[in-house]
Amino acid sequence: MSNILLIDDEKAIRKTLQEILTYEGFKVREAGDGEEGLKMFNEKTYDVVLCDIKMPKIDGIEFLTKANSINPDVPVIMISGHGTIETAVEAVKKGAFDYISKPPDLNRMLITIRNAMDKSTLSKEARVLKRKVNRVQEMIGESEAIMRIKETIDKVAPTDARVLITGENGAGKELVARWIHHKSPRSQMPMVEVNCAAIPSELIESELFGHEKGSFTSAIKQRIGKFEQANGGTLFLDEVGDMSLSAQAKVLRALQEGKITRVGGDKEIEVDVRVVTATNKDLLKEVEAKNFRLDLYHRLSVILIHVPSLNERRQDIPLLVNKFLTDIAEEYNQPLKVISDRAMDALIHHNWTGNIRELSNVVERLVILSGPTIMLEDVTHYVFAR
Numbered sequence: 001m002s003n004i005l006l007i008d009d010e011k012a013i014r015k016t017l018q019e020i021l022t023y024e025g026f027k028v029r030e031a032g033d034g035e036e037g038l039k040m041f042n043e044k045t046y047d048v049v050l051c052d053i054k055m056p057k058i059d060g061i062e063f064l065t066k067a068n069s070i071n072p073d074v075p076v077i078m079i080s081g082h083g084t085i086e087t088a089v090e091a092v093k094k095g096a097f098d099y100i101s102k103p104p105d106l107n108r109m110l111i112t113i114r115n116a117m118d119k120s121t122l123s124k125e126a127r128v129l130k131r132k133v134n135r136v137q138e139m140i141g142e143s144e145a146i147m148r149i150k151e152t153i154d155k156v157a158p159t160d161a162r163v164l165i166t167g168e169n170g171a172g173k174e175l176v177a178r179w180i181h182h183k184s185p186r187s188q189m190p191m192v193e194v195n196c197a198a199i200p201s202e203l204i205e206s207e208l209f210g211h212e213k214g215s216f217t218s219a220i221k222q223r224i225g226k227f228e229q230a231n232g233g234t235l236f237l238d239e240v241g242d243m244s245l246s247a248q249a250k251v252l253r254a255l256q257e258g259k260i261t262r263v264g265g266d267k268e269i270e271v272d273v274r275v276v277t278a279t280n281k282d283l284l285k286e287v288e289a290k291n292f293r294l295d296l297y298h299r300l301s302v303i304l305i306h307v308p309s310l311n312e313r314r315q316d317i318p319l320l321v322n323k324f325l326t327d328i329a330e331e332y333n334q335p336l337k338v339i340s341d342r343a344m345d346a347l348i349h350h351n352w353t354g355n356i357r358e359l360s361n362v363v364e365r366l367v368i369l370s371g372p373t374i375m376l377e378d379v380t381h382y383v384f385a386r
């Protein structure tokens with residue numbers, strides 16, 4: 001049932017509104033002035049507040065300002081008496097959801113209340129989503145390797161030092177990069193990611209440095225590249241070992257001089273970018289094979305972080321499994337499933353080829369297909385027998 005806080009110093013109005021709103025299925029609490037209203041607002045979360053403008057002690061406008069600073073998600077509808085319409089309009093400018101006039105037109109009042117509730121649900125959802133997006137996923141693990149990685153992140157994040165992150169596919173390299181950015185003074189600016197393996201070699205330079213209109217056949221518009229987009233923030237070059245030699249030469253120059261030139265352009269553009277890179281290749285071997293420039297390797301690998309595969313830190317598997325179980329239950333809005341010791345043991349001893357993403361998929365599959373407790377048989381059936 002939706003809760004409404006009704007603040008008005010006129011008892012008769014309160015009584016009428018209370019009756020109507022209760023009849024309409026709302027739960028209504030009343031306050032006789034702004035001060036009492038504010039006290040009640042502080043003690044409980046309401047879905048909507050109806051608040052008179054002209055009241056003794058704290059008036060409607062003051063209530064609105066204070067309520068908005070306490071909980072901006074709760075919409076406040078002003079009730080405007082004769083002669084306070086201008087103030088009501090002012091209140092809407094200050095953040096009130098809307099206003100209704102006294103004596104209230106019943107239909108209009110109910111529609112306004114419903115709209116306010118819809119908006120409040122939407123803005124709450126948007127806020128939760130935003131929080132989720134802004135949050136960097138927790139790095140789970142108590143193995144020595146993970147502890148050491150976290151320590152290194154804490155030390156290097158505040159600096160502008162370039163970091164090269166190595167490890168197998170899905171070992172968690174990107175997550176390390178996200179934490180470096182998140183804990184750095186650049187965290188308010190973007191972290192721009194480029195997967196160098198996913199971009200055809202003839203396009204990588206334009207992707208990184210942008211291009212001027214007409215610089216090549218498909219360049220119909222001027223476009224800024226990832227270096228410029230990341231200005232002030234962090235550029236994360238994933239799979240850097242797959243970058244073409246000519247792009248490597250340009251990246252090297254950008255790092256040495258802090259300047260880039262768009263493809264087809266001649267203007268030098270200054271960029272302030274911290275570069276973090278990752279690869280699943282052995283870059284020194286690539287250097288030997290003449291696929292990667294040694295001078296660039298040195299520039300990129302000031303700090304090296306190796307993320308070991310899951311097989312090399314099996315003691316983290318139970319923590320990860322439990323984390324995934326919780327996340328999945330939350331996502332599906334279902335009760336949390338548990339896993340038997342023998343099933344967990346089987347997962348610990350499985351050969352994971354370094355991939356946390358694979359473990360997360362497996363847990364999701366088990367949650368969907370198993371009963372309330374995930375048993376060894378489930379693991380044998382749904383994981384190993386596939």
Ligand SMILES: Nc1ncnc2c1ncn2[C@@H]1O[C@H](COP(=O)(O)OP(=O)(O)OP(=O)(O)O)[C@@H](O)[C@H]1O
Nearest residue numbers: 137138139140168169170171172173174175356357
């Ligand atoms: N320590 C960890 N705790 C929790 N989740 C993790 C951890 N490490 C990685 N993950 C999750 O596992 C998935 C794979 O990680 P990530 O993308 O960072 O790996 P990667 O090494 O960059 O992979 P790729 O080489 O395929 O780009 C992601 O969903 C990530 O959030």
